[in-house]
Structure formats: structure tokens, C-alpha cells
Amino acid sequence: MSEIDEIKKILREQRIDQWDIYVEEAEQYEIQLRNFDVETVRGPVTNSGYSIRVIKPKNKKVGIGIGTGNNVQPEHIRRCLDTASIGADITEFPGYAMPKPKVFTTVKIADPKIMSDAEVVVKDKTEQLQSLLKQSKSVLPTFGKIRAYNVSTTINNSEGVQAEKKETLLYVELALKAEREGKLAEFWPTLTVRRLEDLQLEQQIPRWTKLAEDTLNAKAPKTMKTAVIFTPDTLGNLLPDTVGFHCLGSTVFKGVSKFSEGGQVGSSELTVFDDGLFDYGLGSSPFDDEGTPQSRTVLIEKGLHKNFLYDAMYGAVLKANSTGNGQKLRQIDLKYSSLPSLQPSNIVVKPGNMSLNEMIETTKEGIYVEQFSAAHSDSLTTSFGSEIRNAYLIEKGELSTPLKGGQISGFLLDSQEAEGEKTTGLINRVSGITREFRLARRCITPYIRFEGVQVSGK
Amino acid sequence: MIDGSSSEEAKETLTDAIRILEDNVEYADALCERVQGVQVAKDKAEERVSAPITAVSGIVLRAYKLGQWREASTYSFSGTTVRELARKISQFQPMSKTDVKLRELEPWKLDATLAAKVMPSEVETEEKLEQVRRLYSIAMSCDKRIINTTVGYVDVTSERIFANTEGSMLRQVIPRTSLFLMPVAREAGKIDYDYLSIGGNAGFEIVKDLEEKTIKETVDSSVSLLNASAPPSGHFTVVLDPGMTGTFAHESFGHGCEADQIVRKRSYLVPYFRKRMGFEKLSICDDGTVAGGNGSYLFDDEGVRSRKNYILKNGVLESFLHERFSASLMNAEPTGNGRRESFLRKLFVRMTNTYVEPGDYGLDEMIEEIDNGIMLVHSVSGMEDPLAGGMELKSKKGYLIEKGRIGRILSTLTLTEKVPDFIASIDAVGTKDQFDTEIGTCGKGYEDLVPVGDGGVFIRGRAVVGQG
Numbered sequence: 051m052s053e054i055d056e057i058k059k060i061l062r063e064q065r066i067d068q069w070d071i072y073v074e075e076a077e078q079y080e081i082q083l084r085n086f087d088v089e090t091v092r093g094p095v096t097n098s099g100y101s102i103r104v105i106k107p108k109n110k111k112v113g114i115g116i117g118t119g120n121n122v123q124p125e126h127i128r129r130c131l132d133t134a135s136i137g138a139d140i141t142e143f144p145g146y147a148m149p150k151p152k153v154f155t156t157v158k159i160a161d162p163k164i165m166s167d168a169e170v171v172v173k174d175k176t177e178q179l180q181s182l183l184k185q186s187k188s189v190l191p192t193f194g195k196i197r198a199y200n201v202s203t204t205i206n207n208s209e210g211v212q213a214e215k216k217e218t219l220l221y222v223e224l225a226l227k228a229e230r231e232g233k234l235a236e237f238w239p240t241l242t243v244r245r246l247e248d249l250q251l252e253q254q255i256p257r258w259t260k261l262a263e264d265t266l267n268a269k270a271p272k273t274m275k276t277a278v279i280f281t282p283d284t285l286g287n288l289l290p291d292t293v294g295f296h297c298l299g300s301t302v303f304k305g306v307s308k309f310s311e312g313g314q315v316g317s318s319e320l321t322v323f324d325d326g327l328f329d330y331g332l333g334s335s336p337f338d339d340e341g342t343p344q345s346r347t348v349l350i351e352k353g354l355h356k357n358f359l360y361d362a363m364y365g366a367v368l369k370a371n372s373t374g375n376g377q378k379l380r381q382i383d384l385k386y387s388s389l390p391s392l393q394p395s396n397i398v399v400k401p402g403n404m405s406l407n408e409m410i411e412t413t414k415e416g417i418y419v420e421q422f423s424a425a426h427s428d429s430l431t432t433s434f435g436s437e438i439r440n441a442y443l444i445e446k447g448e449l450s451t452p453l454k455g456g457q458i459s460g461f462l463l464d465s466q467e468a469e470g471e472k473t474t475g476l477i478n479r480v481s482g483i484t485r486e487f488r489l490a491r492r493c494i495t496p497y498i499r500f501e502g503v504q505v506s507g508k
Numbered sequence: 509m510i511d512g513s514s515s516e517e518a519k520e521t522l523t524d525a526i527r528i529l530e531d532n533v534e535y536a537d538a539l540c541e542r543v544q545g546v547q548v549a550k551d552k553a554e555e556r557v558s559a560p561i562t563a564v565s566g567i568v569l570r571a572y573k574l575g576q577w578r579e580a581s582t583y584s585f586s587g588t589t590v591r592e593l594a595r596k597i598s599q600f601q602p603m604s605k606t607d608v609k610l611r612e613l614e615p616w617k618l619d620a621t622l623a624a625k626v627m628p629s630e631v632e633t634e635e636k637l638e639q640v641r642r643l644y645s646i647a648m649s650c651d652k653r654i655i656n657t658t659v660g661y662v663d664v665t666s667e668r669i670f671a672n673t674e675g676s677m678l679r680q681v682i683p684r685t686s687l688f689l690m691p692v693a694r695e696a697g698k699i700d701y702d703y704l705s706i707g708g709n710a711g712f713e714i715v716k717d718l719e720e721k722t723i724k725e726t727v728d729s730s731v732s733l734l735n736a737s738a739p740p741s742g743h744f745t746v747v748l749d750p751g752m753t754g755t756f757a758h759e760s761f762g763h764g765c766e767a768d769q770i771v772r773k774r775s776y777l778v779p780y781f782r783k784r785m786g787f788e789k790l791s792i793c794d795d796g797t798v799a800g801g802n803g804s805y806l807f808d809d810e811g812v813r814s815r816k817n818y819i820l821k822n823g824v825l826e827s828f829l830h831e832r833f834s835a836s837l838m839n840a841e842p843t844g845n846g847r848r849e850s851f852l853r854k855l856f857v858r859m860t861n862t863y864v865e866p867g868d869y870g871l872d873e874m875i876e877e878i879d880n881g882i883m884l885v886h887s888v889s890g891m892e893d894p895l896a897g898g899m900e901l902k903s904k905k906g907y908l909i910e911k912g913r914i915g916r917i918l919s920t921l922t923l924t925e926k927v928p929d930f931i932a933s934i935d936a937v938g939t940k941d942q943f944d945t946e947i948g949t950c951g952k953g954y955e956d957l958v959p960v961g962d963g964g965v966f967i968r969g970r971a972v973v974g975q976g
Contacts, residue, residue, distance in 0.1 A: 082854060084772055087604040090577040090854055094593075097566065097583045097852055116558050120565075120583050140634045141555040173603075192774035192895065223953065225774060227895060234776065236895040240954055265896075270972075273742050304552050304656050306692060306699060367553075380561060381955075383852060389558045423900040424891035428920060428976075430692065430699060435922035435976040437891070437900040455898060457924045459741070459975035466697040468735045506741035506924075506974030 053100060053122040054206055060127050061102075061208075066135070068105035068148055070207035070341065074098065076199060076383035079169045081176045083194035086184065088176070093169055099386040102131055105146055106138040112146045113138040118387040144303075145366035150209045152343050154336035158329040161245035164218040168198040171220070171246065179224075182255040188228055189259040192236075195223045199382055211341035218244055219332075219382055222251075228262040235265035235454070237421070237440055239283075244330040248489060261420055261440050270455035271438065271507040277416035277481065278458060278503040279409060279444070285399070285498060286490025287425045288434060292462035293322055293477065294394030295429040297349045297357070298375075299364035306430060308463050309355045315463065317480035319402060322350040324359055325494070326374055326395030333395035333492040337374065340390050344374035349397075353478075361392040399495040402483030406497050409482045411447040417505065418442045418449055419458065427462055432475065435459030456507035460500075476500045513585045515669065515679060518542070518567075521587045522671040525569055528594035530673040533571040533578075535610045536598075537672035539809055540567045540585075541851050545664035546633055550640050552656040557633060560662045562957075566851035571597050575606030577833075581851045611836040613812065615675035620806055624683045624711025628663035631712045636661055639715045643689060646720055650727040653693045653734065660688040661715060662707075670811045680806045684959055685710045686947055689723060693730040700736065700919055702729035702886065702904055707947045708802040708961060729886075733905055736919035741974040745881035745909075746923060747874055747966055750944035752887045752903055754962030757792045758862040758950065759890030760899035760927045765794075765819045765827075766845070766857040767834035769894045776897030776927070780825045786931040789867040790967075792820040794829055796844055796860035802947040802961040803860035810846035814860060817843045820931075831857045849956045856952045863945065864964030867937025874936045874968050881909040882973050884921050887946060892953075897927040902976040925971035938965030 057071050079093030099120035106113045115137020117130035164171050175196050183191050199219040206212050222241045227234060237258050243249055280288075301307035309315055316322075326344030328334050335344050340362050348356045360368065361376030376390040410418065423437035441453040463475035482499035513521075522538040529536035547560040567590055568581040578600040580593040628636075640659045647657040663685040670678040686707030693700060704726040706714055748756060769775040796814030798804050805814050810832050818826045830838070831846030834857060847858035875883070884903040891900045901923045908915035925933075945963030 078852070080854070081603075087606065088576055088602070090579060091600070091603065092579040092581075092854060095568075095579075095581040095852055097564070099583065114556075118559050118563075136633060137557040140637050141557055143555065144553055176603075190773075192769075192772040225772075225895065227774065234895055236774075236893075238895075238953070300553065305694070306656065363554075384561075384564055387559045387563065388561070389556055391556075423893065423898065423924075424889070426889075430701060431920065433920045433975060435902070435920070435974050437893075437898055437922070437924040439893070439898070454896070455924065455926065456972055457900075457922050457974045459922060466699075468698065468737055470696065473738070504741055504975065506972055508743045508972060 054204065056122060056124065057102060057127050060124065060131060064131060066104055068208050070103045070205060071100060072339065072386050073100045073204045074201065074386040076201045077168065078197055078199045078383060079172045080195065080197035081172050083191060085191060086180055097383045101386050102134045104134040104138040105148060111142045111144060113141045114143050114146060115141065116389050143363055146363050147366035148207055148209045149211055149340050149342040149362055149372065151211050154213065154343050155327050157327045157334050157336055159215065159217040159244055159334050161218045163246055164198050164220060165200055165216060168200050172196050172198050178251055182251055186259045189226050189262045192225045192227050195221065197221045201382055205337065205341040207341055213337045213341050215336060220246065220249065222249065226258055226262040228266050230266050233266050235262055235268065237262040237265065242332060242491065243489065244332065248330060264452040265440050265454055268452040268454035271417065271453050271505050273507050274505050275502050276505060277413050277499055277501050279413065279416065279418040279497055279499045281420055281497055282488035282490040282495045284419055284422055284425055285495045286493035288427050288462060289397045289495065290394050290492050291429045292427050292432045293349065294324065294397050296463060297324065297359050298392050299358045299360045299368050299370065300392045302358055303364060303367060311355060313355045314353055315355045316350055316353045316477035318353040319480050319483055320350055320353050320477055321400035323347060323398040324349055324394050325398045328396045328398060328494055331396035331489065331494060338376045339378040339385065340376035342372045342374045342376060344395055347373050359392065359394060361390060364392050394492065397493045401485045401487045401496045404482055404484055406484045406486050409484055409497060409499055410444060410449060413444045413447060413499065416444040417453065418444055432462040432465065434462060456505060459504050459506065518585065518669050519677060521585065521590050522669060524587060525590050525594040526671050526673055528591060529571050529598045532598040533573045535572040535673055536570060537670065537810065538567065538569050539851065540669040541565060542667045543664055544629065545662065546636060547662045548636050548640050549658065549660045550644050551658045555637065557637060560664045562664050564850045564852065568851040569594055569597060571600065572610050573600065574602045575608040576602035576604060608837055610832060613674060618678045618680065618806060621681040622709050622804065622806065624685065626712040628683055628685055628711050629665060643718065643723060646723045647689060647691045647727055650724050651731050653695050653731050654691045654727060655694045657689065657691045662686050670807065672811055676811045678807050678811050682709060682805055683711055684708065684802060685712065685714055687715055689726060691727045691730045693734050695734045698734050700730065700733035702726055702733060705947060708800045709804050710800055732917055733919050736905060736917045738975050739882060739906060739918040739921045739973055743970065744973050745878050745968065746971050746973060747881065747883040747909065747968050749885045749966060750942060750964050751946045752884045752901060753864050753964035753967050754862065754946055755887040755890040755901050757864050757964055758859055758960065758962040759892050759901065761792055762794060762819065762859045762862045763892035764894050764897065765829050767828040767830045767838060768857040770828055771834045771837050774895045776895060777825060782825060784824050785820065785928060786823040786934050788822045789937045790820060790823050790934055791818060791865040792862065793818050793865060794859050794862045798861040798961065801861035802959045808844045808846045809848050809855050810842065812842045812844045812846060814844040829857050829859065831855060847958050849958055853956050856956060858952065858958050859950060859960055861961035863962055864937065864967060866940040866943055866965045869936040869938050871938060871942060871966050874966060875909055875914060876912040878909045879911060883907045883909055883914065884923055898924065899927050899930065900924050920976040922974050922976040923971045930969050930971055933969040934967055936968040938967065942966050
């Protein structure tokens with residue numbers, strides 16, 4: 051690529067020894083709906099840019115600087131390099147081991163149809179969505195979005211790494227409204243997938259419309275402690291920020307990880323991986339954003355903590371090999387401009403033996419939660435609490451009254467309380483894992499039932 | 509000048525694009541955004557200097573025909589690329605057709621800067637890092653129980669140039685600077701933290717002028733949370749501090765007032781329009797003209813002047829917030845609330861600085877009257893529920909209120925309730941001297957983040973509380 055050659059030429063001129071170059075080209079198409087009507091058609095929306103990282107050793111530490119730009123004229127590349135060079139001069143990191151060339155494992159991250167014509171895919175999927183939604187007589191869309199991305203990425207570094215990939219992404223967001231006798235209820239799903247096959251709109255739309263309709267009859271729960279079944283979508287919001295976070299080498303270095311190698315951290319039914327090579331996973335890639343091969347790492351095996359995750363920096367500092375978890379955090383069409391940091395790729399929970407039906411049937415009393423308001427957990431303390439948006443009471447092994455309002459809360463991991471008391475984390479109170487599993491954000495997980503979960507209501 | 513082209517060249521590029529579009533569509537506009545800035549972060553292990561997360565520059569063209577928008581965007585400032593895009597979207601055929609005529613507005617001109625005391629561009633990155641190191645050292649030396657501190661400094665100077673087929677040509681430059689400081693405390697196996705977050709339409713002065721005692725207070729708060737209990741669960745009389753009040757005004761009430769939700773038939777507030785929802789001392793404003801406000805600007809991303817809008821006035825639902833299309837459909841005036849995250853994202857109705865106006869209740873008076881309640885302090889986040897009117901607010905800490913007195917400290921709380929029920933339950937609004945604001949970023953649902961401010965005074969109501 052011409053911009054990479056130009057940047058390399060200038061790096062040679064300036065005698066910079068340790069560097070990497072990240073180049074990204076992104077294109078998106080999108081259609082947004084207002085009710086059944088097309089409100090806005092967007093595209094092409096293009097964003098392309100590059101970043102240059104410069105690494106400078108200083109005593110036992112290193113300086114790392116980054117410069118970003120999207121103009122490949124030599125004077126702009128020089129300006130970008132100056133910024134990176136100054137950053138490397140003034141900053142201090144405890145260490146860094148520049149990734150060396152390695153063989154990358156093949157992993158599927160692109161849908162050929164989206165790659166060949168994202169604009170047509172978005173139009174076709176919009177028409178399919180409109181058609182499926184019109185089949186429901188009682189539920190109406192209030193708004194919808196379908197957006198497709200095509201992204202190409204290239205990484206080169208001073209050790210000789212040359213990595214290239216093409217990936218796709220499709221985002222769907224809908225708000226579905228049910229109305230009866232002046233009462234309103236909603237189900238507001240989002241889906242992010244890499245390939246069209248994972249959208250499954252034919253199956254999803256009837257399920258989503260039923261959730262909206264059932265919520266019309268919803269009541270708020272009472273305050274109690276009970277068994278709660280979390281769906282893959284709810285777990286997809288909670289597990290990466292808690293289990294994933296406490297498995298990062300950076301949390302060990304900073305003294306905040308709740309895990310130690312070999313320690314009992316969860317129920318014996320629970321096995322969790324970080325799998326950067328899961329086909330069509332959102333965090334999947336042959337290589338991370340530093341050019342290290344991504345991998346599959348056992349984090350928790352039968353409740354025992356097994357391994358931590360590393361990037362090029364914390365691998366060097368903690369004398370471990372990078373597990374390929376150096377990730378740029380921004381949205382997919384803006385990744386080039388950020389510094390990589392140590393993050394989980396895909397958190398994968400090993401499926402269990404029971405079916406979802408069996409799980410419900412064996413729940414005497416409890417709650418099945420389809421969606422929370424915003425079930426994000428505090429990474430450091432693993433405390434979470436969120437309003438119930440769409441849920442059902444479980445009575446005598448059957449889904450009964452729909453629930454909305456009130457809240458569910460707890461700690462994901464064991465937590466030390468004031469006055470020396472300990473609270474048992476949810477992952478130590480697992481009483482069932484289904485064999486059905488689903489991709490939910492950067493998580494691939496079954497349904498999990500936890501016992502003794504706090505519910506707050508009136 | 510950013511990335512090689514001057515503001516005048518950018519204006520010419522937009523004018524060329526508008527010329528191509530104007531003969532083929534009912535209305536068109538063009539927005540050029542150029543952003544500069546730096547993000548500096550430090551903790552125990554890392555010192556990171558990079559471009560801010562919102563530093564993205566490009567041009568978006570938008571055309572309107574028969575009730576539908578057609579947009580295209582590019583990161584490139586090349587006149588040839590932009591003219592090609594204009595030609596592409598000028599020929600669009602709407603997929604749906606309606607007879608909504610877009611409301612016409614008077615063209616106007618502007619070229620202005622919402623300046624800061626110390627413009628971030630005038631300060632070297634090294635000095636910014638030095639200040640971040642200073643703040644880190646102060647926090648780490650305050651108390652032996654502090655095991656790590658994260659300090660994050662971000663400055664973003666955004667230049668937005670807007671042109672449309674009505675003849676408006678506008679330019680505004682807005683610096684926004686923010687500082688985040690989070691000391692993490694640990695003792696006897698327990699870890700907790702509080703944090704400081706300040707900023708707005710401001711410059712480097714927010715860091716230089718930051719006093720040690722403010723950092724010490726944040727450290728003390730982190731340490732105090734080591735003795736905090738989990739909150740009780742149930743329905744309580746609650747007191748919200750000004751930050752929590754602001755999050756309530758923004759997330760719980762404000763999002764339902766965004767008129768694009770009305771147009772979508774997705775707001776629980778429609779039946780309440782011009783009706784009483786709360787007592788007469790309760791008023792909520794959205795105001796894009798607040799001096800120094802994180803959500804302040806001179807014109808929105810459709811070229812409409814920002815202004816102060818009452819959404820709830822003396823307990824009555826007064827008005828909705830509009831962009832151009834919703835105003836056209838509802839025969840209302842655009843209120844200056846059309847915003848987009850960047851040229852990569854669509855424009856929606858968005859809030860600016862949203863706050864509860866002061867009332868007449870002293871804080872002591874408010875607490876003395878509570879037999880068994882909870883005070884929620886230091887807002888962390890909130891989530892909207894525009895259709896069903898639910899609410900979820902999270903606070904970093906809280907206190908039990910027992911027999912009219914502040915009691916035990918609590919860590920991380922969640923408050924939920926039906927918004928109309930919560931508003932109807934509010935019976936005390938604090939005095940002017942309590943007024944305070946916070947900075948934040950607001951999503952339209954799950955994405956599309958824009959800078960906003962919110963705030964207010966202490967308020968008292970009833971809601972469900974649990975662990976957060």
C-alpha cells in the first residue's frame with residue numbers, strides 16, 4: 051500500500067527503530083426507519099486513517115507515542131510522526147515487547163455478501179424487516195436502524211510483522227411497541243453480527259413482538275431473593291466487564307484483580323474462555339491490534355481460575371507471552387486513532403447439559419430476565435443493579451406473569467464487605483447452564499441460572 | 509487550519525456542494541467538522557497520550573425530498589470527493605414518500621468562538637502530562653489506602669462549519685476540556701473508589717486552577733466507601749443530590765421530551781402535554797446557551813440558534829425539544845436541539861444542558877422531615893425509557909436517613925421508578941445556593957454520544973432503591 055511505503059520511508063529517514071503502522075479503511079451504509087417508513091438513507095459514509103506508534107526505550111522503561119492522521123501527503127505524515135515521537139519522549143510505560151512475525155490462525159470475520167455490496171444488503175434487510183414487522187397486527191415499530199460496515203485493516207511493524215484483514219459488521223436496532231386500551235409496552239432489541247446468517251430475523255421478530263405484547267400485562271416484582279435466569283443478551287453486558295476484566299494482566303499489575311491463579315472463583319459447573327478465534331465473534335480476528343496472533347485462553351475451568359490475559363506491554367512486564375489481547379477500543383470505523391490496551395476478545399462460557407425448557411421447568415420459583423434497562427457492572431467492584439425491562443416470573447416451573455420495573459442487583463464476583471463480611475458473587479451461585487448458547491456482543495454464552503439473587507420492588 | 513485546508517477553503521467546498529444539491533432537492537445542508545485535541549491519562553502503570561475519542565474530522569452532506577433524508581459523508585476534505593458525493597445524493601429517489609414540507613428558516617451568518625480562558629491549543633502536550641502527573645502524585649500521597657489513581661485529561665476543540673440551501677453560512681469553534689480523577693482505595697480485602705469529573709466549554713485552566721483540597725476530598729470519599737454498606741432494597745423516600753437531580757432531569761424526563769420520539773409515537777409524555785405532572789415549584793430547562801456548559805453551542809448541526817427551552821414549567825409539561833423535521837411535522841419551532849455525534853452518524857433531537865431550577869427548600873429541612881429514607885449522592889449514569897416512562901439512575905454513594913438525620917454510608921445504588929410517579933412524588937426542591945452542574949456524554953439509546961451538561965438542586969421524592 052502506498053501510504054505504508056511512504057510512512058516507512060519517512061521512518062527510515064528519521065532513524066526511528068521501533069514502530070508500528072496501523073491503517074484502516076472503513077465504509078458504512080445505513081437505513082433508519084420511522085415507524086414503517088424510511089426516514090434516512092445514509093451512505094457511503096467513509097472514514098480512513100492511519101496511526102503510527104513509536105516506542106523508545108528509556109532505562110528500564112519505555113516511552114510510547116502515537117500520531118494519527120488521514121492525509122498521506124509527506125508533510126502530514128511527518129507531522130503525525132512528530133506527535134508520536136514527542137509522545138514517546140514524554141511518556142513512561144513499565145515495558146513493551148514489539149510483536150514478532152508469527153503464523154496467524156484463520157478465523158472467519160467477514161460476510162461475502164456484505165463485502166461485495168453493503169448498500170444492497172442494507173436495502174434488502176430493511177425490506178425484509180418491514181415485511182416481517184407488517185405481519186404482526188398488534189405490534190408496531192417506532193424506529194429501526196440497519197447499518198453495515200466493511201473495514202480493511204493493515205498492521206506493519208519494525209520487527210517485520212505484516213498483517214492484513216477484511217471484516218464486516220451489521221448492526222440492527224429496533225423499538226417495538228405494543229398498545230392496548232391506552233397501555234403501552236416496548237421491546238427494544240439490538241443485534242450486532244458479522245454475517246447475515248446470524249441475524250435470523252424470521253425467528254427473532256416473532257420472539258421480539260411477543261416480548262413487547264407480553265409486557266403490556268407486566269407488573270413490578272416484590273422485594274425478595276430468588277433464582278434468576280439470565281439470557282445470553284443480559285450476560286453479554288455483564289461478563290466481559292467483570293470476569294473478563296479481572297482476568298487481565300493489567301489488573302494483576304495494578305493490584306485490583308479479584309483472581310489468583312488456581313483459586314476457586316466460581317461454581318464447579320462454570321468454565322470460561324477468552325476466545326479470539328471464535329468464527330464470526332465480534333472480538334475475533336487472526337491478530338490483535340498490535341499484530342500478535344489472537345488465541346483461545348482458558349480463564350476459568352470448573353470454577354478454578356486458570357490463566358490471565360496479556361498484550362505486548364503486560365506480557366513484557368509480567369514475563370508472559372502476549373495472548374493477543376491488545377485491542378483498540380473505539381467503534382469499528384474509528385479504531386485507527388486510538389492506542390491499544392489490554393482487553394478481553396470474546397468471553398465464551400462452556401454450554402451445559404440442560405435445555406432452556408428444562409431449566410425453566412426445574413425452577414420452582416424465580417425470574418427469567420430477557421432485558422434490563424442498562425445492566426452494566428462496575429468492573430472494579432463487580433457490583434451491578436439494573437431496572438427490569440422485560441422479564442417473567444417463574445412459578446412451579448412455568449413462565450407466568452410478565453415483569454417490568456423494580457430491579458435486580460448483586461455482585462458478579464465474591465466481594466469483601468465492610469466489617470469483614472463476604473458477599474458470594476453470582477458466578478459462585480450457578481445452579482444451571484443450558485446447552486443452547488448465543489452470540490451476544492463480545493460474549494458467546496448459554497442461559498445461566500443463579501440462586502439467591504436480590505430483587506427490589508415495592 | 510486543520511489537516512491542510514483553511515476554514516475559507518472548507519466554506520468554498522461546502523458552498524460548491526450546496527450548489528450541486530439545490531436544483532435537485534427540496535432542501536440540503538452541509539456540515540464540516542474538524543477536531544483537534546489530546547487525551548492524556550495516567551495510572552500506576554501507564555502514561556497514555558493520544559488523540560481524544562471524539563477527534564474525528566469530516567464532511568456530511570444531507571438532502572431532503574418528499575419526507576426523506578439522504579446523507580453521505582467522507583473523511584476527505586478534497587473538493588473533488590465532496591462534489592462527487594453531492595452529485596450522488598442529489599439524484600436520490602425516496603424509498604418512502606410523504607407530503608411533509610420542511611419548515612423554512614431565515615438564513616443567517618456567523619463566525620464565532622466560544623473561547624476558553626486558556627485555549628488548550630496554546631499549551632504543550634508535555635505540560636498537560638506534567639499537570640496530570642502532579643494530580644496523580646497528590647492523590648497517591650493523600651492516604652496509604654490509595655492503591656492506584658487514574659487521572660484522565662481530555663481537550664477537544666471542535667470547528668463546525670455549516671451551509672444550507674437557504675443561504676446560511678455559519679462557523680463556530682468550541683473548546684471543551686474535562687478532567688477525571690479516580691483514586692482506588694483498599695483495606696482488609698475491600699476495594700472501592702469515588703471520582704472527580706469536571707469540565708465543560710473551558711480550557712486548560714480547569715487543571716491549573718484545581719485545588720489540592722478538591723483532590724483530597726475525592727480521596728477521602730474513596731476511603732470512606734471502604735466502610736460503606738450495601739444499600740437496603742425497597743421503596744423509600746429519597747433525596748437526590750444536584751448531580752443525581754440533573755441525571756433525572758436529563759435521562760428520565762428529558763429523553764421523553766425529544767420530539768423525534770413524539771413523531772415516532774414513542775413517548776410516554778404525549779398525554780401529559782400542557783398538563784400538570786408535578787408541584788408548582790418544579791421546573792426543568794434545557795439550555796444550550798449556559799456559559800461554560802458542556803452542552804453549550806451557538807448553533808446546532810442544522811444551523812439553528814441554541815436557546816433556553818422550558819420542558820417542565822411550574823410542574824406543567826411545557827414543550828418538547830425539536831430538530832427541523834419534527835418541528836415541521838408538529839408545526840412547532842426548531843429549538844436548536846438537532847445534533848450529531850460526528851460526520852459518521854445521523855442527526856437526532858438531543859439535549860444540551862438540562863437542569864432542575866432552584867426552589868425554596870433547605871437541605872436540612874428536607875432531611876429533618878424524613879423518618880426512613882435514603883440520600884443518593886454522586887451520579888454515575890442513567891438510562892432512558894422513552895416509551896414506557898421507566899427510569900434507572902445510579903449513584904456512586906448514598907446515606908441512610910433515619911429519624912431526620914444522615915446515617916450510615918452506602919456504596920453504589922440504583923434508583924428505579926415510573927417517571928410520572930416520581931415527578932408526582934417530588935415535594936421539595938432545594939434552594940439556589942445548592943445549585944451545581946455536572947458534565948457527561950449522552951447516547952441516543954445505545955450509541956451516538958454527544959457532550960452534555962446537567963444539574964440542579966437537591967430534590968425529594970419516592971422511589972425503589974437497591975444496589976447499583
